[in-house]
Amino acid sequence: MTSNIPPAYNPKLTEEKWYNFWETEKLFHAEANPEKKPYCIVIPPPNVTGILHMGHALNNTIQDILIRYKRMKGFESLWMPGTDHAGIATQNVVEKELAREGKKRQNLGREKFIERVWQWKEKYGSTIITQLRKLGSSCDWDRLRFTMDEDYSRSVSEVFLRLYEKGLIYRGNYIVNWCPRCQTALSDEEAPHKDMEGLLYYIKYPFKTTDRRPQTEDYIVVATTRPETMLGDVAVAVNPKDKRYKNIHNETIILPLVGRELKIIKDAIVEPEFGTGAVKVTPAHDPNDFAMAKKHGLEPVLVMNPDGTMNKNAGEYAGMDRFEAREAIIEDLKERGLLVKIDKHPYSLGHCYRCHTIVEPYLSKQWFVSMKPLAKPAIEAVRKGRIKFYPERWTRVYLNWMENIQDWCISRQIWWGHRLPVYYCKNCVNSSLRGASVASDEAISKERLLRSQKLARNDEIGIIISRVKPEKCPDCGSADIYQDEDVLDTWFSSWLWPFATFGWPQAKKDLKYFYPTSALITAQEIIFFWVARMIMAGLEFMKTVPFRDVYIHGTVRDDTGKKMSKSLGNIIDPLDIINEFGADALRFSIISITAAGQDVFLSRQKFELGRNFANKIWNASRFIIMNLKPENVKSDLCVSYNSPDMNLADKWILSRFYQRLSEVETALESYRFNEAASVMYEFFWHEFCDWYIEFSKPSINETHTQIVLYKVLEKSLRVLHPFMPFITEEIWHSLLPLTIACPPKPWRRRDHRLSTIMSQPWPHVQKQMINKKIDGQMQVLIDCIVAVRNIRAAWNINPSVRVDIFIKAKKDAVAVLAASQVYIKNLARVEGLNISGDAKKPPKSAAAVLKDIEIYVPLERYINLGEERQRLSKKIEEICGILKGIDAKLSSRDFLKRAPKEVVEAKRQRKAELSDTLKRLEENYADLG
């Protein structure tokens, strides 16, 4: 079976096969197991609308590496998978689908629409889950969760209830970020600001009467970036300290175009430096103005509809889109001579994170969570180090946001999502609303809510918070009860992910075992949305942190540094890459080029790195498998290690392997994945393949060589498995029949340890085999071979030509080289090899001078003495340069006095060595005449 291994690795023949095998054998499944320690990662649940992009590829590769590593390390390793219902995003997708049929969701009605979304979810919602499998993700699919699962939804209502009872949830009229396209409120995080090139309009607001004022003007000029909102102005504000306006008291202004009379108010919030120092006050469309109006007892005037068109308060502009109205208003103001000027004004505007529409600050009645009380313990937890961020710098970002946290608007005016567990008694609501001013009433209710838990319940008459729909109103007994129309922010369910996925609030055994989870792997964009809120929720409802470590990886960009996005057309599709290069190549490449926490710049070409490495592994394995004889490789490595047959190369590669293994572990434990990957790359390719396998060839049939080839390959595969699960599994199965006298029936379920690499233990570092002396001796041999190759290359000697060489070496080196003659002959293509303590340089030969060694290669037919002189003089120069540097140090009295003794001693020794080398080089040089 071994001889027909193809000479190039073909991922297509292995990936699906092994993934299916792992999955059907339930090798990803984890369960509470008191005999093992838990290791758990909850996946950042991708949106059901999601399709795999490179960000996911990076994120999930990292998680899979950790999960597989810990699993092999003997942990009960659970990767909890799932998807997020992604309220607005999913609703948008389905609405688009409806639009293609010429329908709107309103035509269907809420119930039918929701049904339609569920259908869509059933059909397309697991696309990304399928794609994650192609990556090799070893998620426990039996536990797949969805944020709208029944029990998950129960957790969400439970949380709402508990927070409400604690007085941390309130309803009120406030300025929120309103997306006129999605027609819903958004949280601050959902409306990221973008810098824009805007305009600042200066508009004259005439005074009603002009007689009693000292100024000559009969108007006041205000500056605004959103002229259309002036229709909702209720006052003009100036700073009380502003001298320009100190004589203005209680004057009345006529709002242009509208004719409404406005007061001038004085408020310190107004920045005298900005614009004219006079600001129009539009409480229904600006948070500052809203606050100011409340302070001065002014009623807001809303001038827009939820869809961003002007409403009936806008008079003749009613029905126009907000930006259309802006143009019209400017035209009209111009006509009336009320437009003073228009300045360019860069500013930043919130944009809907789902549809990128400019959000409108908009007064509306929404539900909020008071965040300060939740933030407090979450700040503590990070400050005290109970949660650690990697890289550490994100700690500050997190703390800064937490310390300035704002209340969270959680109600959304969409249909797809968790309905608020809020019910209203029509009877009570109607009676309580009579005659009340909405704005002030709500403002008071917040205060009261916060003051006392008991008051909170009765605060708003007619509101019932309940897990299930109440039959009757507890106050008036009426059965005329309806549920709040709104749904909750998607993140109001995702923030429960680390425990709601385990069935909280039931105290299930898995929850106890796996919570707190071990690590969270995510991207920087999501720290506020998700990470911070999970920490708050975990502390609030579980009383402990939801995870110990947070690893923040970089953002995936194209090779010019732009974010990958569909609209930019610079997407590299992971599935394309998997198709062309293989999943292992994708995984290894992306992990190799991602320095801890730095952004990743990708291009198609970069995936060749992983593909080539996979191919290298494949071919090295192919070579070994082709040559292995099962009877040779049964013995224990530790026993064989002490056999006299074990030679320098054998011991060296083992020393290197265990050294590298410990480096990989250190790197993985500190989330330095690229380092772990490159350590293995360097080891496997350059130490194992380039040197050891080449060394092994002359003695390929000897037992010691076979054992070492096999053991190092087999262990390397295990270490590489978390990074490249497919190819390592495939090779593992080719290796199996050679090593087990009686191979098990292929992949017997009970005996995973034998049948699959992913259930193998991670290799232990055998410290006793890490041997610096062996490493040093091997270095002499390697240097020697390189030196000969060097000479051959310099004189252009065809590889088919074997040369004779003479080595003059000091005693220790003679012993090492003499024992390794076969290697020198093989790897440097040497015919006659003479090693001695006093070899004489033959005439017309090239020379190499190393520490303790000189090498002479007689080259009558090739050599040109003049060029050889040049070659040597270059080396002489190089060494002189270094010596000069060392001399400068050693002649510095301060250095000798202050530097540690070891450092001084090392310099001295180095100087002695180099001087010796230099002397011998010069002799050789002189010899050339």
Next chain:
RNA sequence: GGGCAUUUAGCUCAGUUGGUUAGAGCGCGUGCCUCACAUGCACGAGGUCAGAGGUUCAACUCCUCUAAUGCCCACCA
């Protein structure tokens, strides 16, 4: 307005606690289809570590400032 990150070979980037000659991949040059691998092998060229100060016996590494680029945050009418 605050904050963060980046600046090292032609390109893309590593470089943990300051201490021999600063590394890799790609690209480039030369020679090789050497019986595992041309997705390969061997050898090589290429860097005053953004700039200026400072700390230190010693700075790519620590501190200050400057410049360029990118990102995040903020109630900039």
